[in-house]
Amino acid sequence: MTPTQRNIIIxxxxxxxxxxGLWYFLRTDLRGQIVVPYISHQQPVVDPHLPHAVPxxxxxxxxxxxxLFNISANxxxxxxEDGMGELIDISEDNIVTLRLNTRKKWHSSYSVTQNEDEITxxxxxPKLFSAEDLRFTLQxxxxxxxxxxxxxxxxxxxxSFDFTGPDNNNEIRFQLKGxxxxxxxxxxxxxxxxxxxxxxxxxxxxxxxxxxxxxxINPDQPVSDYQQNPAGEAEIPRVTLKPFIDNSTFTxxxxxxxxxxxxxxxFGAKSPILEDPEDYFYKSNISTTFFAVLFNTERLxxxxxxxxxxxxxxxxxxxxxxxxxxxxxxxxxxxKGNFDNYNDYLNYSIFPSSSYYVEEEVVLPLRSRExxxxxxLPDSLRIVTSINHGHREELSELVEILxxxxxxxxxxxxxxxxxxxIKRGDYDxxxxxxxxxxxxxxxxxxxIFLREPDMEQFKINLKTxxxxxxxxxxxxxxxxxxxxxxxxNKAGADQEDIQKFxxxxxxxxxxNQIGDKQAYAAFIDELDQDLALGGxxxxxxxxxxxxxxxxxxxxxxxxxxxxxxxxxxxxxxxDD
Numbered sequence: 001m002t003p004t005q006r007n008i009i010i011x012x013x014x015x016x017x018x019x020x021g022l023w024y025f026l027r028t029d030l031r032g033q034i035v036v037p038y039i040s041h042q043q044p045v046v047d048p049h050l051p052h053a054v055p056x057x058x059x060x061x062x063x064x065x066x067x068l069f070n071i072s073a074n075x076x077x078x079x080x081e082d083g084m085g086e087l088i089d090i091s092e093d094n095i096v097t098l099r100l101n102t103r104k105k106w107h108s109s110y111s112v113t114q115n116e117d118e119i120t121x122x123x124x125x126p127k128l129f130s131a132e133d134l135r136f137t138l139q140x141x142x143x144x145x146x147x148x149x150x151x152x153x154x155x156x157x158x159x160s161f162d163f164t165g166p167d168n169n170n171e172i173r174f175q176l177k178g179x180x181x182x183x184x185x186x187x188x189x190x191x192x193x194x195x196x197x198x199x200x201x202x203x204x205x206x207x208x209x210x211x212x213x214x215x216x217i218n219p220d221q222p223v224s225d226y227q228q229n230p231a232g233e234a235e236i237p238r239v240t241l242k243p244f245i246d247n248s249t250f251t252x253x254x255x256x257x258x259x260x261x262x263x264x265x266x267f268g269a270k271s272p273i274l275e276d277p278e279d280y281f282y283k284s285n286i287s288t289t290f291f292a293v294l295f296n297t298e299r300l301x302x303x304x305x306x307x308x309x310x311x312x313x314x315x316x317x318x319x320x321x322x323x324x325x326x327x328x329x330x331x332x333x334x335x336k337g338n339f340d341n342y343n344d345y346l347n348y349s350i351f352p353s354s355s356y357y358v359e360e361e362v363v364l365p366l367r368s369r370e371x372x373x374x375x376x377l378p379d380s381l382r383i384v385t386s387i388n389h390g391h392r393e394e395l396s397e398l399v400e401i402l403x404x405x406x407x408x409x410x411x412x413x414x415x416x417x418x419x420x421x422i423k424r425g426d427y428d429x430x431x432x433x434x435x436x437x438x439x440x441x442x443x444x445x446x447x448i449f450l451r452e453p454d455m456e457q458f459k460i461n462l463k464t465x466x467x468x469x470x471x472x473x474x475x476x477x478x479x480x481x482x483x484x485x486x487x488x489n490k491a492g493a494d495q496e497d498i499q500k501f502x503x504x505x506x507x508x509x510x511x512n513q514i515g516d517k518q519a520y521a522a523f524i525d526e527l528d529q530d531l532a533l534g535g536x537x538x539x540x541x542x543x544x545x546x547x548x549x550x551x552x553x554x555x556x557x558x559x560x561x562x563x564x565x566x567x568x569x570x571x572x573x574x575d576d
Contacts, residue, residue, distance in 0.1 A: 030549060033238045034570065035259035037250055040243035042390060043223050046206045048194030049141055049148045051444060053458035054390070055288065055435045056241075059263065062564040063226055063239055064107075065194035065210035068098060068134075071565050073556040080188035084129050084195055084211065087187060094176040096187055102170050104129040105231045106197050107208075107215035112227065114217055119227050119238070121215075127197070129211060131166045136198040138162065143202060146509040147460055149442045150193040156514060157182075157190040179513065213568035214239050234568040235554070246392050251545075254280075260547040263563050266393045268541030269322065269330035280545055284335040285557040287345065287539035289391070289435045290352050291398065292448070293383060294483040294534045299428045302494060303376050305532035308429065310372035311381070311408060312535035314346050320401045321394075321538075332541045335557065347536040349525050350448070354539055356441045362518045363525040374411060378428065383414040385431035386422060389455040394540065398431060419455045425485050432483065433540075441517060445505045445524070449533075453483045462506075473506035475499060484533050494531065501527050548573060 036056070038044060044057040048065050052058060062070075068085030071078065084104050088097040106127040113120045141150045142161040154161065158174055165172035176182055176190075197209055208219040213234040214226035226239040242259050244250070251271045254262045265271055268287075274280040293312055295305045322330045322342055333339050344353065348365035351357040358365065383402055387395045395416070401407065402414035414431070422430060434448060452459045461481060463474040475488035478498060488499045504527065508520035528534075544563055546555060554571040557563055 030257065030260045030547075031572065032236060033240050034236055034261055034567065035240045035242055036261050036263060037242050037244050037247075037253065037259050038223070039246055039390065041388070044241070046208070047204075048196065048207065048210075049144055049150050051149065051436050051447060051458075053435065053447075053455075055264070058436050059564045061194055062212070063214045063567060064208070064212045064216070065196075066104065066212050067194050068100075068191040069188040071189075071192050072569075073566055080185060080192060083192075084134075085191065087184060088171060090176075090182055090184075090187060094178050094182060096174045096176055096182070098172055098174070098191070100129065100131060100134070100166060100170045100172060102128055102130060104211050106211055107229065108197065110215065110230065112215065112217055119217060121227060121230055123230070129195070130198075131163075131170075131172060132198045133195055134172075135162070136200070137193070137195045140196065140202050141193060145464075146506070147446065147462060149444060152442050152509065154190060154193060156511070156517070157186075179515075232568060235571045239567070247390075248393055254545060254547070257547070260549050262545040265543045265545060267322070267330050267397075268543055269332050270543070271545065274545050277548075279548055281548060281552045282333070282543055282545045283552075283555060283557040284333050284541065284543045285563060286335060287352065287354050287542050288437055289433055289542075290347055290437065290539040291394070291431065291433055291537040292347075292534045293429045293431050293537065294448075295429045295532065296425060296427055296485050297494060297498075297533070298425065298480070298485040298487075300378075302530075302532060304378065307372045307374070307376045308381055309532050309535045310370055311374075311377065311411065312537070313369060313407070314348075314535070314537045315343070316407050317398070317401055318342055318346060318538045320404070320407065321397060333543065334541060345539045345541060347538055349536055350445070350528055350534070351443060351521065351525065352437070352536075352539050355437075355443055357443065357518070357521045357525075362521050365525065366529060374409065377411060379411075380413045381411055382428040383412060383431055384417045384422060384427040384429075385414070386419055386455045387416045388419070390435065391433045391540075395431065395433065398537075402431075422453050422455060422483075425453065425480075429535075430483050441514065443521075445509060449482060449484065449486065449501075449505055450477055451483065452481050464506075471510075473502050475502065477506075478502050486533075497527060497531055501531060501533075 038056050042054045044054050044060055045052050046057060046060050046064060048061045066083035068083055069080045070083040072081050084101050086099040088099050090096050109123055109126045110121050111124050138161045141148055141154060145151055157176055159177060163172045163174045196207060208216040213229055213232040215229050216224045217227050218224040223241055225241060228234045228237045250262055251273055255273050295308060300308060324342060331340055347353050348367050349363055351363050357363045385395050385399060399414045399416055402412045437444060446460045446462060450460050450462055452461055461477055463477045464471055465474040478486040478488040480487040486498050488502050504520050504523045508517055508524060511517050549572055551571045551573050554569055556566050
């Protein structure tokens with residue numbers, strides 16, 4: 001090696017060392033923060049008792065609020081911990097005694113000031129949790145009715161949305177129904193709904209005052225960051241929400257240290273650029289999103305819908321979606337430790353395969369698939385979707401797959417369209433991602449069949465009336481203004497079955513008897529097999545990535561626990 005060559009190599013090494021040093025010292029310092037991205041035009045809206053189309057909205061409930069008991073997780077599974085209450089006793093006649101934690105302070109006990117990045121929190125006058133806050137919350141849940149998953153959970157357990165007490169020990173008593181044997185876990189699950197202060201309004205665009213591990217920094221802003229509650233137990237001082245144009249660059253931005261927590265990966269798959277265990281680790285939990293193709297009943301008759309369902313071979317779609325058996329295969333892992341178990345995510349019913357109703361065999365979906373009779377179908381089945389309201393990469397990939405003539409004989413024409421076209425119903429079928437579904441018996445059917453076909457807002461078109469002394473769903477709940485364009489008042493061959501379907505859906509959502517809910521689930525599945533309202537494709541694996549800024553032993557995601565259920569326990573790595 002000549003001296004000149006040696007000097008060149010030394011110069012290159014020095015330049016690389018300088019560049020590495022500059023990157024290290026100039027990169028964003030995220031210590032003391034949990035930084036989570038969101039899509040700027042899909043701002044999270046926080047309401048602890050109503051589901052929202054933006055998945056981050058429901059996850060933030062765990063950041064701001066407490067229940068009487070809080071769902072959490074450890075390495076063994078889901079657990080319930082004392083929040084604003086403590087379980088004292090369950091009597092033989094199903095009276096549950098709870099002690100209220102009246103030492104809990106509402107976030108309104110503090111004033112928060114922000115000077116650039118410096119946050120100052122001072123206690124003003126303490127506002128303590130009381131039985132009146134619990135009563136207000138129960139009244140709100142009862143008023144929301146079956147629009148709220150909490151109503152469904154509580155109503156099937158309690159005789160009344162009220163309690164006796166409190167006594168001198170701050171103990172209150174609920175009368176539970178006697179239709180089953182109540183164990184400690186069941187009771188704590190019933191009373192895990194989030195509690196609002198009594199001075200909140202029954203209806204607000206968003207709720208900012210809770211008692212949870214973090215409090216809102218900027219309650220007047222559409223999206224706020226959150227600071228450690230001085231009276232709480234959160235380990236990491238701050239939760240920051242960072243906006244991006246869309247999610248297509250999320251893995252790259254995580255790799256660039258723009259944020260340190262990615263709650264959803266593209267395709268629910270492992271990322272090849274986040275493989276270094278010295279920099280990243282991942283955690284999986286149960287699916288909360290599934291893809292479906294909902295058929296327009298105004299464009300396709302029943303026979304055509306049945307053949308369209310047969311045409312949409314979800315096994316073929318799933319294998320292409322994950323590029324199975326190719327060099328580009330997308331790998332997955334679930335919270336049970338299974339790897340590349342793609343077929344476990346295939347759905348054959350309105351109720352996903354991971355849901356309580358399929359796992360417990362309440363519903364027995366038809367898994368066999370006959371070849372479609374293409375002569376019955378229109379020459380071109382026009383399927384549309386919107387890629388501007390979440391899951392851009394996944395939906396774009398599905399559009400490409402559906403347009404592949406080698407898979408579907410060139411009979412499908414899929415495209416991404418503007419929201420206005422979907423609102424008008426200008427399609428044979430619409431491809432949607434249903435996010436935030438629960439795999440417990442609380443499965444939400446309104447968000448599929450009664451949601452107005454507007455991707456920019458989440459609005460359920462439920463109307464009720466009293467008929468024969470009973471509260472029932474009015475037929476105007478299905479007035480054509482839904483993804484399926486179902487109209488219960490329109491005369492035709494499907495009208496009777498559509499009205500029956502609405503009756504079953506409302507019965508399923510409204511009933512507070514588990515046995516009735518199971519029966520309605522079976523009725524709904526059976527009727528959908530004949531009505532053929534949709535092609536139920538597959539669920540999306542749920543995987544979150546974290547940088548090794550965090551101690552992976554402190555973060556537990558398991559089963560139905562929310563990804564942020566244990567956020568107050570997250571810890572940063574400590575230098576030993």
